[in-house]
Amino acid sequence: MSEGKRYLSFVTEKLKERIREVSQSISQGEQEIQGMHEYYWENYTEMDQYGYENFDNQQALLGQVNANQEQRMLRHRLEKMLDAPFFGRVDFCYDGEEEAESFYIGIGNFSQKTGQVPYIYDWRAPVSSLFYDFDKGEASYEAPAGTLTGEIHSKWQYKIRQGKMLYEFESDMKIDDEILKAELGGNGDIQLKNIVRTIQKEQNAIIRNTKDKILVIQGAAGSGKTSIALHRIAYLLYHDRKNMKSSNILILSPNSVFSDYISHILPELGEENIQEMSFDLFAYRELREIVTDCEDRYDQIERELLCPLPEETERLHQKQSEEFLGIAEMFLANLEDSLMEFHEVSFKGIVKTEAELVKLFYFKFQEIPLLARMEAIQEYFTDEYETLYNRKLTEEEEEGLTREFMGMYATRDVYVLYNQLLEEAGWKPLPAVSYEKRTLRYEDVYPMLYLKYRLLGKKGQKNIKHLVIDEMQDYSFLQYTILAELFPCKMTILGDCAQTMEEEQQDVLQFLPGILGKQTRIILMKKSYRNTVEIANYANQIAGLTDMELLERHGKAVEQKIFANQQEVLEEILLQLQKGSDYETTAVLTMTEQEALEAYGYLKERLGEVSYIDRNSSAFQRGITVTTFYLAKGLEFDRVFVLGRKEKNGLLRQAEYICATRALHELAVYEV
Numbered sequence: 118m119s120e121g122k123r124y125l126s127f128v129t130e131k132l133k134e135r136i137r138e139v140s141q142s143i144s145q146g147e148q149e150i151q152g153m154h155e156y157y158w159e160n161y162t163e164m165d166q167y168g169y170e171n172f173d174n175q176q177a178l179l180g181q182v183n184a185n186q187e188q189r190m191l192r193h194r195l196e197k198m199l200d201a202p203f204f205g206r207v208d209f210c211y212d213g214e215e216e217a218e219s220f221y222i223g224i225g226n227f228s229q230k231t232g233q234v235p236y237i238y239d240w241r242a243p244v245s246s247l248f249y250d251f252d253k254g255e256a257s258y259e260a261p262a263g264t265l266t267g268e269i270h271s272k273w274q275y276k277i278r279q280g281k282m283l284y285e286f287e288s289d290m291k292i293d294d295e296i297l298k299a300e301l302g303g304n305g306d307i308q309l310k311n312i313v314r315t316i317q318k319e320q321n322a323i324i325r326n327t328k329d330k331i332l333v334i335q336g337a338a339g340s341g342k343t344s345i346a347l348h349r350i351a352y353l354l355y356h357d358r359k360n361m362k363s364s365n366i367l368i369l370s371p372n373s374v375f376s377d378y379i380s381h382i383l384p385e386l387g388e389e390n391i392q393e394m395s396f397d398l399f400a401y402r403e404l405r406e407i408v409t410d411c412e413d414r415y416d417q418i419e420r421e422l423l424c425p426l427p428e429e430t431e432r433l434h435q436k437q438s439e440e441f442l443g444i445a446e447m448f449l450a451n452l453e454d455s456l457m458e459f460h461e462v463s464f465k466g467i468v469k470t471e472a473e474l475v476k477l478f479y480f481k482f483q484e485i486p487l488l489a490r491m492e493a494i495q496e497y498f499t500d501e502y503e504t505l506y507n508r509k510l511t512e513e514e515e516e517g518l519t520r521e522f523m524g525m526y527a528t529r530d531v532y533v534l535y536n537q538l539l540e541e542a543g544w545k546p547l548p549a550v551s552y553e554k555r556t557l558r559y560e561d562v563y564p565m566l567y568l569k570y571r572l573l574g575k576k577g578q579k580n581i582k583h584l585v586i587d588e589m590q591d592y593s594f595l596q597y598t599i600l601a602e603l604f605p606c607k608m609t610i611l612g613d614c615a616q617t618m619e620e621e622q623q624d625v626l627q628f629l630p631g632i633l634g635k636q637t638r639i640i641l642m643k644k645s646y647r648n649t650v651e652i653a654n655y656a657n658q659i660a661g662l663t664d665m666e667l668l669e670r671h672g673k674a675v676e677q678k679i680f681a682n683q684q685e686v687l688e689e690i691l692l693q694l695q696k697g698s699d700y701e702t703t704a705v706l707t708m709t710e711q712e713a714l715e716a717y718g719y720l721k722e723r724l725g726e727v728s729y730i731d732r733n734s735s736a737f738q739r740g741i742t743v744t745t746f747y748l749a750k751g752l753e754f755d756r757v758f759v760l761g762r763k764e765k766n767g768l769l770r771q772a773e774y775i776c777a778t779r780a781l782h783e784l785a786v787y788e789v
C-alpha cells in the first residue's frame with residue numbers, strides 16, 4: 118500500500134475516533150443542560166430574593182449551551198474533513214536534522230488533542246507555504262520564531278473524495294500544470310471554487326502578505342483576483358484570531374449576484390462569512406435625508422449605451438475628478454463666511470454677542486463641520502445656562518433656542534448648497550424642487566455625498582479593520598477619497614483596468630497611492646487561468662492587450678458571425694442551445710437591459726428552463742442564464758454567447774471584452 122493511502126486510513130481512523138469523542142461530549146453536555154433545567158424548575162422558588170442564584174444558574178446554562186454549540190461546529194468540521202482529509206504533502210528536512218519530516222496539508226488542522234503535533238496542517242499554517250512556494254531542493258518558511266531553512270525531499274499531490282484516494286503522485290512543475298489544467302478544464306460551478314489545492318506561487322505571496330497596509334492588485338481577467346482576495350481573508354482570520362473577527366472585514370462588491378457567487382468560499386475554508394456591501398447602496402442610504410431617489414451606476418451605463426451624449430460622459434468624469442474636489446474645497450472655504458448671518462442671542466439673562474458667537478464659531482469650534490457647528494455652540498450655550506441656574510431647559514425653550522441658532526445659517530439644506538456649488542463651477546444646477554421630487558443622476562451622487570460629509574461630518578466605520586474592494590477600476594477618484602475617509606484601515610483592492618465599464622480604460626493605479634498614502638503596494642498579475650488560449654487571445658485582441666501570460670489550455674475556436682438583426686441572432690442561439698451540451702452553465706450576454714429582456718422572453722418561451730439576472734437578483738442558477746455584460750462582470754460560465762454590435766464605440770468594446778472573458782471553454786460572438 119502506498120504511503121499516502123496508508124496515511125489516509127490512519128487519519129480516517131483518528132478522525133472517526135475524534136468524532137466519536139466529540140459526539141460523546143455533546144451528549145454529555147446535553148444531559149448536563151437537561152439536568153440544569155430540571156434543577157432550575159425544582160428549586161427556583163427557593164432561590165434568593167435578589168436573583169443572584171438565578172443569575173448564576175442562567176450563566177452556567179448559557180456557558181454549557183455555548184460549549185455544546187462549539188463542539189457541534191467542531192464535529193461538523195471533522196466530518197467534512199473525513200471526505201478529503203488532505204491534498205498535499207511535503208517531506209522537509211530541517212537544516213541540521215538527518216531525516217525529513219512529512220507534513221500533510223489539508224483544509225484545516227487536525228491533531229489528537231489541542232496543542233499536540235498535528236496529523237494534518239491547515240493550508241494556512243506557516244509550514245504549508247513550503248507546498249506552494251517551492252519545488253524539490255532548498256526551501257524555507259517563516260515561522261513565528263523566525264525563518265526556518267532546510268531541504269524539500271519530495272512533494273506529493275493527492276485527490277481524495279468521499280474518503281477514497283482517487284490519485285496520488287509525487288509532483289513537479291510539469292505535473293502541477295497538468296493538475297491545474299485538469300481543475301480548470303472541468304465544468305464551472307455556479308459558484309466560485311476554493312483553490313487551496315492549486316494556489317500558485319505568485320498568488321500565495323499575495324494571500325500571505327501581512328506587511329503592506331494597502332495592497333492593490335491589478336490582475337488580468339481570470340488571473341484569480343477574487344479567489345485570492347477570499348483566500349487572503351481566510352488567511353488573515355486564521356493568523357490573527359485575537360484581533361480580527363469576520364465582522365471586522367467588509368467587502369465592497371458590485372451587486373448581490375456577485376456576493377452570492379462568492380459567498381460559500383469562506384465557510385468552505387472553515388471561516389464565517391463576512392459582510393458585503395454595494396457602495397452605491399450605501400451612498401443612497403446616506404443621502405436619504407436629502408433626496409428621495411438616486412440613479413445607480415447601471416442606469417447611467419444604460420443611458421450611455423442607448424443615447425450616447427459625450428458631454429454627459431464628460432460631465433460625469435469631471436464631477437468625480439481631483440479638480441472637482443479642488444473646486445468643492447474652494448466653495449466650502451467661501452461658505453464659512455457667506456453662509457452665516459450672526460446675531461446676538463439673549464436668553465433669560467444670558468447674552469452672547471455677535472462678536473462672541475463669531476469667536477466661538479471660527480476659533481473654539483472651528484474643527485466641527487460647518488453645518489454641525491452651530492449645534493455645538495447651542496449646546497455650549499445651554500450648558501452654561503443650566504449650570505448657572507441649575508435647571509434643565511424645557512422642550513419648548515430648547516426649540517426656541519434651536520430656531521434662533523439655526524436661523525443664523527442662510528440655509529442648512531445640502532441640496533440647495535450643492536446647487537450653489539454647481540452654479541459656481543459653471544454647471545447647470547439641479548431642479549429647485551421640494552424634497553419629495555428630488556432625484557439624483559448618478560453623476561451627482563458622490564459629489565453630493567462628499568459635500569454632505571464635509572458639511573455635516575460622517576460616521577467613521579471603526580469596527581472595520583480590513584476593507585476589500587473588488588472591481589477597483591469601477592471606482593472614481595472621488596469615490597476613493599470618500600472611502601479613504603470612511604475606512605482608515607487596511608485594504609485589499611483588486612481589479613483590472615482593462616475591464617473598465619466606460620469609453621476608456623481608467624488607470625486607478627495612477628491616483629491610488631496619492632489618495633491612500635505611501636503604504637500602498639501595487640502588484641501586477643499577468644497570468645490568466647480562466648479562459649482557453651483561443652478565448653483569451655480573442656479577448657486580448659479586443660482590449661489591445663499583448664503582454665498576458667496564458668495557461669496552455671486549449672478549446673474550440675471562437676465563433677464570430679454577423680447577422681442582419683437581433684431576431685436572427687436569437688434564432689441562431691436557440692438553434693445552438695437546442696443541440697444540447699454537457700456544460701453546467703451557459704450565458705447569453707447582451708449590451709443593454711432591453712436586449713436581455715427580449716432574449717430572455719424569446720428563449721424562455723421556446724426552451725422553458727432559462728434564468729434571467731437583473732440588478733436585484735441574488736443568485737444565478739445552473740443551465741442557461743440571460744443577462745447584461747455589466748451584471749455578468751466577475752462571474753464565469755462554461756459557454757458564452759455574446760449579443761454584440763458590429764459598430765463599436767469605446768464602451769461597447771469594453772463591454773465585449775468583459776463578455777468574452779466570462780467564458781471558460783466556449784465563446785460565440787454574434788454581432789448585429
Ligand SMILES: Nc1ncnc2c1ncn2[C@@H]1O[C@H](COP(=O)(O)OP(=O)(O)OP(=O)(O)O)[C@@H](O)[C@H]1O
Pocket residue numbers: 297300301309310312315316317320336337338339340341342343344345612613646647750751752753778
Ligand atoms: N491557482 C488556481 N488554481 C485553480 N484555479 C484557479 C487558480 N487561480 C484562478 N483559478 C480559477 O480561475 C478562474 C478565475 O478566477 P477569479 O474569478 O478569481 O479571477 P478574477 O481575476 O477575479 O477574474 P475577473 O477579473 O475576470 O472576474 C476561476 O475559475 C478560478 O477558480
